Amino acid sequence: MSQIEVHNVSKTFKVAKRKAGIKASLKSFIKREYIYVDAIKDVSFNIEKGEIVGYIGPNGAGKSTTIKMLSGILTPDNGEILVDKMIPYKDREKYVRNIGVVFGQRSQLWWDIPAEDTFDLIREIYKLDKEEYEKTKQELIKTLNLAGIINIPVRQLSLGQRMRCEIAASLLHKPQILFLDEPTIGLDAVSKQIVRDFIKKINKEEKITVILTTHDMADIEYLAKRIIMIGKGKVLYDGSLNSLKRKYDTRKYITVSTKERIKSFRKKGLLEHEKVKEGYKFIIDTKETSVSDFINYLSTKINIEDIDIQNENIDNIIIKLYKEYEV
């Protein structure tokens, strides 16, 4: 049995519809019109203990809704969720001790007081053993580089500093499962890297299952072997990042340094070519021609001094996917 099981889950929101303007808002005061929005339609997946899963999709795809259902905040309209043999929204009190949640766009730290005081409050909430708590806290301070930050009132922290404190706050009770909803949003490169390294570390060393939503594909490439992509509330892809790449990443960007010139190009699978200062740039389609085949072809024409082959940017693959599914 998997650690997290999601079976045919759906969730619909009722949204009040109101046109702009005074007249319309007066009218809506008397009679409200509602529209129903399917946030999640028939979503199923299983996640094993110790996995890191990237949960991706465009804005409004239902990522946050799924995370909120998995963390017991929202109740699904249909379907079942089972995590560690518990139903999150029913066994909430017991269940939440087992999970940590970070919402990148929200804050759980008390604004006016230093993060460490919030940590102490969290210790009370989870009734953590004093020694155990101190130990966990010191580890988190070390790995998330929090020394000197947790004693400053939270309102004076930068976003990156605050986010690291938020993550620490969600892990003080040593959860077995960690839900991260856009944990790197708005962070600079250094903070992003600290956060990523940290996630990788706790996953590796403590076998914590991590489910992560993000729009930053670099997060996914660095962390997740498996991705689940949703769009318009449905699962569009569930599998390894590599096979997604193999399927959609059929373009290679090849840069060749040469002093010679090529007069004409006649090769199947060559999509674009461009003369640059050092030599040539090519884009090939690997469905039509393999890389080695193309290099063979080139070497018959010119003397290759240096060669650089690059994969399709992951962002472009995702854009292609979104387009293909029209989400």
Added chain:
Amino acid sequence: MSQYLTYFKIKFISGLQYRSAALAGLSTQFFFGLVFIMVYHAFYTSGSGKLPMEYSALVSYLWLGQAFYALTYLYHREKDVINMIKNGDVAYELCKPGNLYLKWFFKIFGSKLSSVLLRFAPVILVAIILPINFRLTSPVSLYSFIGFILTLILGSFLITAITTLLHILTFYTIDAEGVLNFFRVIAELFAGAIVPIPFLPKFLQTISNYLPFQYISDVPFRIYVGNISSNMILNTLLIQFIWFIIISIIGIFLTKKALKKVIVQGG
């Protein structure tokens, strides 16, 4: 229980930091105390009919009202609770252990208690040394003083339960703050916050007997000044307790219901 006391503690400690707000509050309290007394003074010296309270008792009643205003007023808004509901940070509160209603109850109680502790002593200290016509007099008996303390404590639980309930309603009425304010105005009337209950017309007094609001502060103050006899103390405590339980149960029930259909604002 300890976790809820921690919420209380944090709110209490951070509330005590707002000293300038307390000073501003104090000057308002003195101002309104004096203005009300002057109005009633004119009323008492010029009127001829029988009045429901003795003048000196009324003055004491008014000063107590000002001294404990921060504890008993109905307009208390716990900003972080309301913001949490409006901007969706409540999501964090929901994925942590603990009962949401109790958390908020203790938060609100903590900030109410800290703000009244900064205010009540100066008002009382000044009010007992004012000229005789404006003076807060001592309670009519030791019994009535003890009764006053006990009923005020239960009254503060009652107002906290009512305030928490009003905050819970924010889940249902995100953009209907106006409706809640309308309710507060009505509640103020029946709480004796506009004029003391004995000054209300008979039919309004009858209605107020069936409502919880006069048990917040009006009844405790009237016990202090002897307008309600000390025989009634136990009776009052019992009624306060029953109201407290009823309102808490409604609050807990509505919280549960709200959480079932909760929509977290802002994605």
